[in-house]
Amino acid sequence: MTSTNARRAAIYTRISLDASGDGLGVTRQEEDARAIVSSRGWEVAGVWSDNSISASDARKVRPGYDALVKAYDAGAFDALVCYDLDRLTRQPRQLEDWIDAAEASGLALVTTNGEADLTTDAGRLFARIKAAVARAEVERKSARQKRAEIQRARSGKAPVKGHRLTGYELGGRVIESEAAIVRRIFAEFLAGGAVHGIATRLETEGVPTRSGRRWNPATVTTILKNPRYVGRVVYDGQVLEGVVGQWEPIIDSADFDLVQAKFNDPARKALKVSTARKHLGSGLYRCAECGGPMKLKGGRSYQCLGHVSRLQAVVDDYVLEVIAERLRQADASELLAPEEADLEPLVAEAERLRSRIAVVDEEYMADLIDARLRRDKVARLQAELTELDGKLASHRTGSALGGVLASPDPAAAFLSSGLMAQRAIIDSLAEVRLHRGVKGRNVFDPESVSVIWRGTD
Known part of the structure; x- marks a missing residue:
């Protein structure tokens, strides 16, 4: 029979890594802890467990441990049994919380390899030494791992731990x-x-x-x-x-550097408004009569005021299929112009101009120049940058086309590409001109859309 003065014992179990996933490690700890509780005539108030969770990092969430602390604060138990102190915690600060609890309310902390009496000086010294040794072990292990990671990085090897990068397995193999x-x-x-x-x-x-x-x-x-x-x-x-x-x-390195240059563009940071097109042919298709850009009106039709008006959906479908059919041809790989210029000097110059614009802005913020001088300097630098971006534009569109041509099925890759990539590819391959439709005819006439291939006589 259990004594009315018997302690109510909480059992806490934990292992850092359950490689098999069967939970047998924490099960064995619980069995040993229950034997201790039974031998002392105590009652089991509850079992709290963290399976395959490390206690080395104080920031890591341990649901079982957190629930254990809440249960103690609620007065659910006055004894705590665990396999060893380092199963309970490897953090000296957390241990001090349990020492405070023992001093304040006489909490009995028992390990299956002997009692750790936190109510005595000797017991607290033992517990603190134990926690300090465990913490030192964690820090030594962390230092060894860090040295190994640095050595691996300096040798150019891909990480084998942590979150893998989209496109790669851990270790660097391409997916x-x-x-x-x-x-x-x-x-x-x-x-x-x-x-x-x-x-x-x-x-x-x-x-x-x-x-x-x-x-x-x-x-x-x-x-x-x-x-x-x-x-x-x-x-x-x-x-x-x-x-x-x-x-x-x-x-490609040049493409990556172009992307970083775009992100670092002061104008992009100042104007956080998307200028991306929302329709395939808006501003891209041309009026066959005046050569002006076609714009979408009313959400349904491409129009050139006073000249041409064509339904968007049927024109877009036709243009996409014409481009896709061209990409299905055996000589599609020849559409990509060979790289003639070294882009690195252009990218470097663009970065230099952006840095100068940033310096001008800093001078203005520090009251070293007035608003008029700032405006003049930025306008001059921005004009140079715009001209440079024009030189890089052909490579940007070529990058979109190159990505499609590298696919096993270029036509399918093109049709599944995003809007901006499709626009860039169309613009790099052809000029699209829209003619007037025949009044009274509701059937689409392919002859009313001219796709003029670039680079042809």
């Missing part, structure tokens, strides 16, 4: 299905796509993320800014200069 998504994101952004728009299209199309969560602008931005996609080694948030990654790059 082609995910790599295609990464290439698409870069191509669409270089073609003028907005980060928010790219994320929206991927989500709408049901394209899976690495984690299975929803696409959002932050996810797309993280991909666009990660240097590992071009074979650059990153450690502790910094690129290790002079170290070449021992894995296959997914993105």
Whole structure:
């Protein structure tokens, strides 16, 4: 029979890693703890457990431990049994909380390898030494792991622990299905796509993320800014200069640098408004009569005031199919013009101009120059930057086309690409001119849409 003065004992079990996933480790700890409770004539007030959860990091959530603390605060038990002190905690600060509890209310803390009496000086000294040794062991292990990670990074090897990068397995092997998504994101952004728009299209199309969560602008931005996609080694948030990654790059270095230049553009930071087009042919198609750009009016028709008005849906469908058919031809790979110019000097010059604009802004904020001088300086630098961006524009559209041509099925890749990439590819391959439709005819006439291939006589 249990004494009316018997303590109410809480049992806490934990192992850091349950490799088998069967929970037998915590089960054995509970069996040993129950034997201790029974031998002392106590009652089991409850069992709290954290299976395969480390206690080394105080920031890591341990649901069982947190529930144990709440139960004690609620007066649910006055004795605590665990396999060993380092199963309960490896944090000296957490241990002090239990010592305070023992001093204040006489909490009995028992381990299956002997009683740790926290109500005595000797017992508290033993517990503190035990916790300090456990903490030192954790810190030594962490230091060894950090040295190994640094050595691995300096040798150019891909990480083998932590969260894997979209497009790669841990260790650096390319996952082609995910790599295609990464290439698409870069191509669409270089073609003028907005980060928010790219994320929206991927989500709408049901394209899976690495984690299975929803696409959002932050996810797309993280991909666009990660240097590992071009074979650059990153450690502790910094690129290790002079170290070449021992894995296959997914993105071309010049394209990556262009993306970073766009992100660092002061004008982009100041004007956080998307300028991305929302319709395939708006501003891209031309009026066959005056040569002016066609604009979408009323949400249904491309119009050139006083000349041509054509239904958007049927024209877009026709243009997409004409371009796709061209990409199905055996000589489609020849559509990509060879790289003639070294883009690195252009990218570097663009970055220099953006840095100068940023300096001018800092001078203005520090009251070193007035508003008029700032405006004149920025206008001059911005004019140079605009001219430079024009020189880079052909490469940006070529990047979108190159990504499609690298696919096993270029036509399918084009048709599944985002809006901005499709616009860039159409613009790089052809000029689309819209003619007047025949009045009274409701049937679409392909002859009323001219697709004029670039580079042909």
